[in-house]
Amino acid sequence: MPKSKESLKKIYTKAVERLRASEPNMEEKMKYYRELDCKDWSNNDFFDVMARAVFTGIRDKTIEKRWPAITEVFSKFNVNKVVKYTEKDVQRLMKNQEVIKHEGRIRATISNARKMEDIAKQYGSFLNYVDSFQKSDDLVSDLQEQFDYIGEVNVYEFLTQIGKPFIKPDRQIRKVFLKLGLINEKATPEEIVQIGKDMAKAVNEKPAVVDWVLWTYGKLGA
Numbered sequence: 474m475p476k477s478k479e480s481l482k483k484i485y486t487k488a489v490e491r492l493r494a495s496e497p498n499m500e501e502k503m504k505y506y507r508e509l510d511c512k513d514w515s516n517n518d519f520f521d522v523m524a525r526a527v528f529t530g531i532r533d534k535t536i537e538k539r540w541p542a543i544t545e546v547f548s549k550f551n552v553n554k555v556v557k558y559t560e561k562d563v564q565r566l567m568k569n570q571e572v573i574k575h576e577g578r579i580r581a582t583i584s585n586a587r588k589m590e591d592i593a594k595q596y597g598s599f600l601n602y603v604d605s606f607q608k609s610d611d612l613v614s615d616l617q618e619q620f621d622y623i624g625e626v627n628v629y630e631f632l633t634q635i636g637k638p639f640i641k642p643d644r645q646i647r648k649v650f651l652k653l654g655l656i657n658e659k660a661t662p663e664e665i666v667q668i669g670k671d672m673a674k675a676v677n678e679k680p681a682v683v684d685w686v687l688w689t690y691g692k693l694g695a
Contacts (some may be wrong), residue, residue, distance in 0.1 A: 476655060479577060481672040482654055485683065488690040502689075506681040510635035511600065519599045519635065520589055521550040523581045526631035527622040529643065531573060547582060552593075555586035559602035569646060581621035588619055625662045633681050640669030640684035649691040 476484075491630045492499050511519070524547060528536055546566050548554035566572060566579050591597055596602040606612040609632070616628050620659050622629060629641040642645060642665035669687070674678040 476668070476671075478671075478675040481668075481675040483671055484655070485676045485678075485686065488686050489539065491693065492686065492689055493509070496689060502685055506636075507679055509634075509679075509681055511603070514635070516552050516593050516599045516602055517550055519603075520552050520586060521591070523585055523620065523623070523631055523636045524550055525634065526627045527578050527581050527585065528573060528575075529627045529630045529641075531575070533645075539571065539573050542569070543573065546572055546573055552586050554633050555583055556590050558583045558586075578622055585623075586619045586622075592619070593640040598625050603635070611638070612637075629662065629666060633684050636681060637681075638670065638673075638680045639666055640673075640680050640687070642666055642669075643688075645688050645691045646684070649687050662688060 496502070521544075524543070525536075525540075528543070544550065546569060563579060563583070564575070565577060567574050572579075592695070593599045596605060600603045613628055614630065614692065616623050616631065617625070626641065626643050629639045630643065632639045632640045642662035646669070647656070647660070647665060650660070650665060650668065651658070656665060669680055669683055673683045676683070
């Protein structure tokens with residue numbers, strides 16, 4: 474159900490106005506996403522964001538509460554250290570009461586460190602790999618093929634958080650779009666992403682900024 478540029482602009486403006494009254498750090502957050510650029514990132518920086526994407530789908534409050542512990546047990550997302558993790562480390566993490574004990578995601582994080590290391594060796598750095606794709610959609614497909622637990626929602630979480638022109642079509646954004654009449658129940662992640670891009674274009678903002686605004690707006694119960 475396509476919406477006009479003016480309709481999308483009106484929806485976004487309403488969300489921003491509501492956030493101004495409830496989010497004291499709103500301008501700081503929006504500035505962060507406007508300036509987000511991974512051009513100076515290390516392999517570890519990318520691994521940090523990818524690990525976070527792997528855990529997407531678990532309740533956000535749970536992730537926020539457990540993330541400091543997860544960061545520590547994964548050696549602060551040092552790729553060179555995590556690639557050396559063994560089965561003994563998997564079992565050690567599964568016994569840790571402070572982390573999210575999801576074996577599939579824990580194993581995926583370790584596996585992804587190894588795959589990231591291989592890609593970095595092949596391309597010179599993980600950043601070079603990201604920059605090697607002329608089309609963003611090709612990068613989407615390759616990330617899903619190369620890495621574990623980077624599915625059709627997680628991949629957009631990753632790309633949004635490295636500053637690529639996407640929004641993440643997670644449950645929160647889907648709920649907001651449904652309530653605003655922008656999509657129907659059968660909308661695909663790709664359709665949701667496209668609406669986010671259209672809205673960003675309508676208001677002359679980066680998709681990552683629109684993503685943060687809509688996601689935070691939804692958190693308020695919009």
